[in-house]
Structure formats: C-alpha cells, structure tokens
Amino acid sequence: MSVLTKAQIKKAEETAVKNGTFSFLDLMYTAGSRVAEKIINNFDVKNRKIAIICGKGNNGGDGFVIADLLTKADAVVSVITPYGAPETENAKFYYDKLTTETTEILQGNYDIIIDALFGFGFKGGLDEKAEQIIKLANEQNALRIAVDIPSGVECDTGKVKSTAFMADYTYTFIALKPCFVLPIGSNYCGKVEIIDIGVKIIEKTYNIIEKPIFKRRLHNSHKGTYGTALLICGSYGMAGALMLAAKSALRSGLGIVKCLMPKSIYIPFTRFLPEAVCLPYKENRHGTVKFNRPFFEKQINSADAVLFGCGSGKSKDNKKILEFLLKSEKPLVIDADGINTLSECIELLRLSKAPLILTPHPAEMSRLINLSVSEIEANRPKIASEFAKKYGCTLILKGSNTIVADKDGNVSFNILGNSGMATGGSGDVLAGITVSYLAQGYSSEESAKFAVYTHSLSADKAAAKRSEHALLPTDIIEEL
DSSP states (O other), X not given: OEEOOHHHHHHHHHHHHHTTSOOHHHHHHHHHXXXXXXXXXXXXXXXXXXXXXXXXXXXXXXXXXXXHHHHHTTOEEEEEOTTOSOOSHHHHHHHTTOOSOEXXXXXXXXXXXXXXXXXXXXXXXXXXXXXXXXXXXXXXXXXXXXXXXXXXXXXXXXXXXXXXXOOSEEEEESSBOGGGTSTTGGGGOOEEEEEOOSOOOOOOSEEEOXXXXXXXXXXXXXXXXXXXXXXXXXXXXXXXHHHHHHHXXXXXXXXXXXXXXXXXXXHHHHHHOTTSEEXXXXXXXXXXXXXXXXXXXXXXXXXXXXXXOTTOOOOHXXXXXXXXXXXXXXXXXXXXXXXXXXXXXXXXXXXXXXXXXXXXOHHHHHHHHTOXXXXXXXXXXXXHHHHHHHHTOEEEEOSTTXXXXXXXXXXXXXXXXXXXXXXXXXXXXXXXXXXXXXXXXXXXXXXXXXXXXXXXXXXXXXXXXXXXXXXXXXXXXXXX
C-alpha cells in the first residue's frame, strides 16, 4: 500500500486517460458509482434523508453521480450546491442528468451527509460560504461521509486552517493521501477506505507498513534459537517500565530476556515476571543502576541485542552506559530516558557501528534536535527521514500513524492503532517488542516495522474487547 501526493494522483489519472484506459468522464462515473455502491451496501439508505454537498469542480461531479444512484436506491436525496452549477465540463454532464432538485443551503435534519465539496486539489482555508455549510454539517447528528478527502483538509500537508468536514468515513480513490496519515488532517478523516477505480500507481511518496512475514519456527529448537535480549531498564519508582518491556519481549517470541536492573526493584519485578533472568546490580543515589565496565561487558557479550532506557531515570551513569553500548557494536534499541540522555550528547550516535533503533515520541524528538513539538508534528516525515539518514539509524517516530524511517531516509507510515494507546507504558511495550525481533535476527528496519505493526494490531484487538477508553499497556501485551 502506498501514499501519493496530489501531483502523483493527478499524473496517474492523466496517464490512464492518455493511454486510452478510459476518459475523464468515465473516470468520474466510476468514482461516483463505486462510492454509491459502498454506501448502499454498508448503510440502510431506503427512505433515509441524505444530503450531498457538491462543489463546482470534479469532486462535485462525483457527488452528482452518487446523488443519482442513491435516488434510484429509494433514498430521499437533497443535492446542496453552495456555488451553484458546476464549472467543469464533466461535472456539468452529470449535473444535467440529475432528477433531484438542488439548493444552495443546507437546511433541515439528515440521516447521512456526504461531502463532495472539494477534492484533493483544495489548498488554504474554507471561504465564508463553505465554512458555514461545513459547520452546519458537523453539528448535525448524522452519519458523515467524505468523498476522496474531507473538505477543508489539505491533501499533501494535512493542514486545516479553520475547520473541516468531520467525516465518520472517507472513501478515497487510487491510494492513500498524505493527509490521512499526518496531523492535523487525520483527525477529520474517520475510517478511510481506498476505492479502486482502475487507475494504476506510477510513483509514490511513502509506503504503508504491511503485515509482517515472520520466519518459520523450527520444531527442533530451544530457547537459544530465538535470541537473547538484554534490557538495561528501570529505576527506583519506575519498575513498571522494565516489567512491560520485558514481558512484551517474551510475548513476541524471544527465547531469553535478561534484565539488568537496580537492586531495589528486583523483588517486585521477579514477582511480576518469573520467566525473566534477573541481574540486580548496585544503584546510585538516583535509584538508577551504576555503571561497571567489566560487569556490563560480560552481560552484553552474552546477548544478541540490547534495549536501554525504559524507565532508566536520570544520572551520570546513564551517559557512561550509553557511550559503552554504542561502542560495543551490539544491535541496540534506545528508548525513553536513553533518548533523553542522548539528547545531551547527540554526537555519540556517530560511534555506533551496529544496527541501531531509536524510538522517540515527539517530545523526546524535540529534545534530540532542538525543535518544538509543533514544528516536528508539522513536518514529521521530513524530520524523521533527515535524522535517520544523518545518523545512519532506524527511527521510530511515535504518535498517531507512527513513522519508521530507515538509514537511507525512506519513510513508512503505520495506519493501525487507536487512541487507547495514548497512555503511559505503551512505549515500553513497543520497545520490548522491537528488541525482541532484533534479538531474533531480524534487521533493524524489519524489527522496527514488525514491532510497530504488531504493537498497533494488538492494541486494536485489545480495544475491541476493552474499549479505547479502558485500554492498558498490559492488555496490548496479552494480545501479542
């Protein structure tokens, strides 16, 4: 699955028409009829009051086709044309075929409101007329469906200047657009479904993280077959971070998890997870583990991959640990307090010669690169790509539609997950899954993508049972 910009969508359509696959008029009918078919099949439209808001361009033309077909399906259809008759030749062709009267005002109450006001070419903000009608549509207790892109959302940036149509469902064509996976636009799209209208993709901007293909587990195998991960995590008051990371690592197929932790959290930890190998060690006055080179070297040499930072707190020992890990040439995942430590000595990243994965959320990314969270959120793909390329690492930039950027700067988006994941501890679970795959022998890019996918899919399964409101990180682990 791919993400295409408006220029790439336009190029794909023009190429299809130029090659004689179909005409633009045929393309409009195909788009409108496929959306109408989805609505008729998924929702009860008979005798339902349906408003279709149509613009003066080609998106409006799709709306006119939908209106005609829903009318034939016995829906009570009102066609709203705030700007009057359409301006494009193809849209006018279907407008003239309407048997339903049109009005420029949205009035009355509707069961379904369909937005076909602006398409992927929209840019800037809604004018007064459009803003008024979109606000009225959003205020109604109706099912809201957007055709291609919710009006008011910019296709390539996801920006919303004032307001936008708040869709429950968006039926888009050919491929996903950037606005579906970027703030702020993704908030307005609801459930997005791609409709095939016969246009072939020529080029793409981003990839979507696909379902992992895991290695077959061998019948004749043992715990050493599936890797050993060393977790240097936890501190006094933050034992839970290590618990979540360690259990999720084991639930992801890992053979052995070793946990190097401060002595003070040993007893609660081992009661929570007796399956882990515990390595309690001396701690400093901050409640974090002390660094001892010979001891650390011995433990790292026995592991296939290392996770550092989940709940590790703040101390001078953390910097020593981090520098030692980066020089060790052992595959490494850096999360949470490991990233906060790294933000004070970012050039240490250049020491790394082994596979390296960083898992910052926007605030941690802000500390790493000295940009505000708002600046990062406005430019997520670019920032992630440039950082991964600059430091030769794999970056998991967490958030809604988490990004994975590889060391060559290629960007992939995650489209699974839900708001229930927005709670403390979810990131620890992701870090544990990631180091598990890394220790099992997957590449850093595979480990990152596989982890993001399974983490989000498990969260979706957990939310289906518990609801997004009640979701806990431990629920995610139990669905792995």
